[in-house]
Amino acid sequence: MQKKIAIVVGVFFIGILNIFWLAYDGDVQNIPIVLHRVQKVSQVHIALGKEENSIQVMWTLKEDGKDCWIDMDGKKISNYQKDILEYLGNTGKPYKRFLYSSLLNSLEPATIYSYKISCIVSNITISSQKFSFRSPPSQNSTITAISFADFQTNYYPDPKDKYSKTKKANILPHLYQISKSLDNYDIILHAGDIAYDLWSYNGLMADHFMESIEHLSSRFPYMTVPGSHESFTNFTHYKKLFQPQNSLGLFYSFNLGYAHFIMLDSESFVGRLHTEEMIENHMKFLKEDLETNIQPWTIVISHRPIYCNPNPLCKVCTTACTQYSSILSGYLEDLLFQYNATLWISGNVHLYERSMPVYKNEIMQFGINKFENPPAPIYIVNGVAGNFDTEDDLSSVGDEKMPWNVVASESLGYGKLVVHNKTHLEWIQYAIGKTQQDSPDMIETARTRIIDEFFIIKTDN
Structure with missing residues (x-):
């Protein structure tokens, strides 16, 4: 008994x-x-599919699921692909996850769909919570994107690690608020340096990051480019997590509304693993893509910047804004100018900076908040989402900013891109607190404020 x-x-x-x-x-x-051994469907995120009106749904399991499916508005979708992500983490211990992706095709434009993911693991059915997304809008529609780079979500499992000594602020609490409504945004643009780093603590950093942003990434297409921090596993974690089978690749492009987005892999040009073959492949893709693009707005997303202020107190700027920017400019700037690219949005430097239309360091059109038919791109650096490395400093710049620079700020924040129609495009930069050194508790309750806003108007379409 x-x-x-x-x-x-x-x-x-x-x-x-x-x-x-x-x-x-x-x-x-x-x-x-x-x-x-307790299992859950986690790290749910969506992205635009290759085909028009398609969405790719991705999720992760810690153990192998023998069968998975998506319940979407009463319809069972069983087509999926599976991959295994396995490598040694930064402390030499193994990391292994099972990654799944399912492509949802032939969706109605701008329609809200609800979905739940289920898998059978060890003869037990486990399910995600119920999520919703709004399918991509029709071609002639206003689109709104949130844009940021260099973003971590405050996970400190190792008290002996130097990064765990001080909790650092980030934009995550504010992303929770703006993601509550599917009407706020159509897409998320993350310009590299994700989680700091995906492989840290043997991959647990990636697990925590993806679960922390699930409220955002499960609702809006989460479109990314690789940054310098993604190279530590030769992009293995990044490629399998964000670019699985049937997806777009390390560099790719897509149309949304009136805009054409080019997602560049700047590590192919200046990263520690770059090769001449990578550069050639990238240049071939970019030339062909620009030649065939017919959208009125061309927006380039890259991790590394072409234009930023050289600054002796900025840890990254010593090379990012001189050596590396010159290399990128040499390969890319003529093409961007020739094909009238609109914006270059980047990160890498942990500041917010914005230029006037500029080409070869020459201001092509003067202005502050309004530009009409600009003859050259405007360059934005937006690496202030809250990084896990170090903040960069503007104090030594002062009045020595480059002539083309309009705004420079240390404040934590994110950008909002609105492509209203074929003639009007708007950018808004929101700041939270005064600097990135503000306490996380203060940032969580702080109100956002606008520190930069400009319009581009095209009358020659």
């Missing part, structure tokens, strides 16, 4: 622990091994 009671108590205790783990969002290395 006592043995039976002990078994019942033991089963009950394990059940309580399993419930705890389902709600737990921490370091699995510090959790009893019995909890490691």
Whole structure:
């Protein structure tokens, strides 16, 4: 009798622990091994598919799922592809996850769909929560994007690590607010340096980051380019997590509304692993893409900038705004000018900076908040989402800013891009707090304010 009671108590205790783990969002290395086996569908994120009116849904399991499907508004979708992400993390311990993707085709434009992901793992059906997204709008529609770069979500599982000594602020609390309505944005543009870093703590940093942004990435297409921090595993984690089968690649382009987006892999040109072959492939793609583009607005997303202020107190600027920017300019700037690109949006430098229309360091049109038929691109650096490395400093720049520079700020924040129609485009930069050194608690309750806004008007379309 006592043995039976002990078994019942033991089963009950394990059940309580399993419930705890389902709600737990921490370091699995510090959790009893019995909890490691509890499974959940996690890291749900969506992206635009290759085909028009398509969405790619992606998710992660810690153990192999024998069968998965998506329930979307009463329809069961069982077509999916599976991959395994496996490598040694930064401390030499193995990381292994099972990655799944399903392509949803022939969606009605600008229509809200609800979906839930289910998988069978160890003969048990597990499911995600119910999510919703709005399908891509029709071609002749206003689109709104949120744009940022250099973004982490404050996960500190190792108290001995130098990064864990001070909790750092980021824009995550504000992303929660703006993602509550599907009417706010059509797409997310993340210009590299993701999680700081995907492979840190043997991949647990990536797990935490993706689960932290799930409220955003499950609702809006989360479009990315690789940054310098994604190269530490030769882009393995990045490629499999964000660019699985049937997707777009490390560099790609897509149309949305009146805009043509070119997602460049700047690491192919100046990254520590770049090769001549990578440069040639990228240039071939870019030339062909620009030649065939017929959209009125061309917007380039890249991690590394072409234009930013050289600054001796800015850790990254010593090379980013001199050596690397010159290399990128040499390969790309003539093409951008020739094909009348509109914007270049980047990160890498942990500041916000914005130029006037500029070509070869020459201002092509003077202005502050309004530009009409600009003959050259406007360049934006927006690496202020809250990084896990170091903040960059404007104090040594002062009045020595480059002549083409309009705004420079240290404030934490993000950008909003609105392509209203074929004649009007708008950019708004929101700042939170005074600097990136503000306390996370203060940032969480701070109000956003506009520190930069400009319009581009085209009358020659």
